[in-house]
Every structure is written in structure tokens, then in C-alpha cells.
Amino acid sequence: MMNQNKTILITGCSSGIGLCAARGLRQRGYRVFATARKDGDVKNLSTEGFEAFRLDLADSHSIGVALDQVLQRSGGSLYALFNNGAYGQPGAVEDLSRAALREQFETNVFGTHELTSLVLPVMRKQGYGRIIQNSSVLGFAAMAYRGAYNSSKYALEGLSDTLRQELAGTGIFVSLVExxxxxxxxxxxxxxxxxxxxxxxxxxxxxxxxxxxARLAKEGAAVPFTLGPEAVLKAVIHALESKRPKARYYVTFPTYLFGFLKRVLPDRALDELLRRVG
Structure with a gap:
């Protein structure tokens, strides 16, 4: 299909990676359905010319309504879903309440899973589709004081790896961006x-x-090797347009480095290194 016939639903488009992906893919000819959790952000997206809808991943009703609106606009088809919406809950594991951890998973895992599960019958019926999951280097290399986020991304990776196997031969591809x-x-x-x-x-x-x-409050890049969201857009484009999209896309030098070190270092050595750089 030419790009102008390709529709994509993106979550978390209020700023950052989601907004960059929405703009970049629209420029590339995709029909972009951009979503955000807050009404003000949806209004901003609409003002920018996007077909925009409110979608709160922590709210099942919101997920269902948004997807219904998208499918009504698209005639019941959808080429791709970019699950980008997420947030990070900092804090030591022992300081995380059950409610805080549940809240993290409601958005980063359960809502993403629910939306994906609702989209899959559409893609199965049409015989093709792309599911792109925005994970993180912290989806395979845990760092201290990020336990809620680490565990949510580890869970997303486990679901995605399993889903990729279950969809083999359907024409639907699942890719993780890290x-x-x-x-x-x-x-x-x-x-x-x-x-x-x-x-x-x-x-x-x-x-x-x-x-x-102090790190969270710092303006601009807080750590070395920080890239702009365009680096993620590049991976998303490949996952959308390659005949054989990758299962995983590493983005930024730290992801490549930690991926290598995780394969070659004993756990204790990797733990020590991650504590130092965290």
C-alpha cells in the first residue's frame, strides 16, 4: 500500500515521541489518528490539523470510545497501532504503595494491552497490520529507583514477545522500540x-x-547521549514500512551498550555498573 492509504493510531501524542511521530508520519503521507489523555492536548492536536481523540489508557471506556471513533473515520480498517502512551513512577521499590504500582501498570501495561486486543480483530479480518510498542532500555536493563517503570516495561516486553509468536503467519507484525x-x-x-x-x-x-x-528538575538533557524524539521516529518508520520489520529496535547509544553488557556480564557486575550510572 502507498502511505496515503495507511492509517495509524498513536497514543500519547501530547508531546515528545508521540507528537514527533504524529507529525513525521503525517508528513510522510500517513493518515494519523492522534490521541491524548487531556482535553486541552486533544484540542491542540486538532488545531494542528490532526484527527484527534481523547484516549486515557487507565480508562477502559475511554479506550473503547476512542477506537470506535477512529474506526468510524477509517471505514473499519487500521494499518498500524503505535502504543506510545506511558509515564514513569520514580521511587524505591519499598516505598511504592500497591495503589501507585497498580496505577503505573494500568497505563503502561493494562491499557496498552486492552487497546491492542481490541485492534487485533480488525487487523486479523483485513489480513495485515503493524503493532509497534514503545518500550525502553529499562525494559531489559533495570535501574534503581525506577522499579515501577522497569517492571511495567519488562511486562510489556513479555506480552509483546509472546504476541509476536502467536501472530506468526497472520500478516500482523509486532515490534518493540527500546x-x-x-x-x-x-x-x-x-x-x-x-x-x-x-x-x-x-x-x-x-x-x-x-x-x-535534582536530575528530574534539570532543564534539557539530564544524561549523556540523549537524542531528540526524531531518533524514535526513524525506528517507527522502519517498523511500519519494512517487509520484515525487526522484533526490536535499539535507539540511543546506552541501549546498544546495555544490551551488549547484559549478554556478556554476570548479573552482579551489571548491577554494579547500573548502580553507578543510575
């Missing part, structure tokens, strides 16, 4: 969730939190 540090509002949103759910003053990790807060 970015390292990318310029976005990710740290701003993480700081909001940190303040909401973590009690620094009552934690044995108080001193670690002070340095973590």
Missing part, C-alpha cells in the same frame, strides 16, 4: 508522580531522593 534517553516531558511527568506517591521525608532513601529530584 529508546534510551530522549528529549521529552518524561521527567516533568515523572516528577509529578513522584511528588504524588512518594514520601521522601519518611523514607530511608531520603538522600538518594534529593539527588534524584
Amino acid at each position: 529508546p534510551g534517553p530522549i528529549l521529552s516531558r518524561f521527567r516533568d511527568n515523572a516528577m509529578t508522580m513522584y511528588k504524588k506517591n512518594i514520601d521522601r521525608e519518611r523514607s530511608v532513601h531520603r538522600q538518594k531522593y534529593l539527588s534524584m529530584e
Whole structure:
């Protein structure tokens, strides 16, 4: 199919990777259905000319309504789904309440899984489709004080690897994109969730939190090798247009480095390295 006949639904388009992907794919000729959780962001997307809908991954009703609207517009077909919407909940594992961990999984795992499961019958019927999951280097290399996010991305990778096997021969391909540090509002949103759910003053990790807060509040790139969201767009384009899309797309040098080190280092050595760079 030519790109102008290809429709794609993208979650988390308010800023960063999602917004960059929406703009870049539209320029490439795709018909982009852009979604966001907040009404104000949906309005901004509409003002920019996108077919935009409200979709909150933590709300099943919102997921169903948004997908119905997309399919009504597209005539019941959908070439691709880019599951980009997610956020990070910072904090030591022992400081995470059951509610905070559940909230992280509702968006990053359960909502993404629900939307994907609703889209798959459409793709099975038409005999083709692309599912692209925005994971993270933290989906295979865990770092301290990111336990909620680590575990949600590990879960997403497990579901995606399984789904890829189950869809073999259907014409539907599943790809994981695994970015390292990318310029976005990710740290701003993480700081909001940190303040909401973590009690620094009552934690044995108080001193670690002070340095973590400084990193989250830093303007611009907080760590070396940070790239713009265009780096992720490049991987998404390949996953959409290649006849044989990759199962995994590493994005940024840290992802390549940690992927290599995970294969060659003993767990204790890797743990020590990740503690130092975290």
C-alpha cells in the first residue's frame, strides 16, 4: 500500500515521541489518528490539523470510545497501532504503595494491552497490520529507583514477545522500540508522580531522593547521549514500512551498550555498573 492509504493510531501524542511521530508520519503521507489523555492536548492536536481523540489508557471506556471513533473515520480498517502512551513512577521499590504500582501498570501495561486486543480483530479480518510498542532500555536493563517503570516495561516486553509468536503467519507484525534517553516531558511527568506517591521525608532513601529530584528538575538533557524524539521516529518508520520489520529496535547509544553488557556480564557486575550510572 502507498502511505496515503495507511492509517495509524498513536497514543500519547501530547508531546515528545508521540507528537514527533504524529507529525513525521503525517508528513510522510500517513493518515494519523492522534490521541491524548487531556482535553486541552486533544484540542491542540486538532488545531494542528490532526484527527484527534481523547484516549486515557487507565480508562477502559475511554479506550473503547476512542477506537470506535477512529474506526468510524477509517471505514473499519487500521494499518498500524503505535502504543506510545506511558509515564514513569520514580521511587524505591519499598516505598511504592500497591495503589501507585497498580496505577503505573494500568497505563503502561493494562491499557496498552486492552487497546491492542481490541485492534487485533480488525487487523486479523483485513489480513495485515503493524503493532509497534514503545518500550525502553529499562525494559531489559533495570535501574534503581525506577522499579515501577522497569517492571511495567519488562511486562510489556513479555506480552509483546509472546504476541509476536502467536501472530506468526497472520500478516500482523509486532515490534518493540527500546529508546534510551530522549528529549521529552518524561521527567516533568515523572516528577509529578513522584511528588504524588512518594514520601521522601519518611523514607530511608531520603538522600538518594534529593539527588534524584535534582536530575528530574534539570532543564534539557539530564544524561549523556540523549537524542531528540526524531531518533524514535526513524525506528517507527522502519517498523511500519519494512517487509520484515525487526522484533526490536535499539535507539540511543546506552541501549546498544546495555544490551551488549547484559549478554556478556554476570548479573552482579551489571548491577554494579547500573548502580553507578543510575
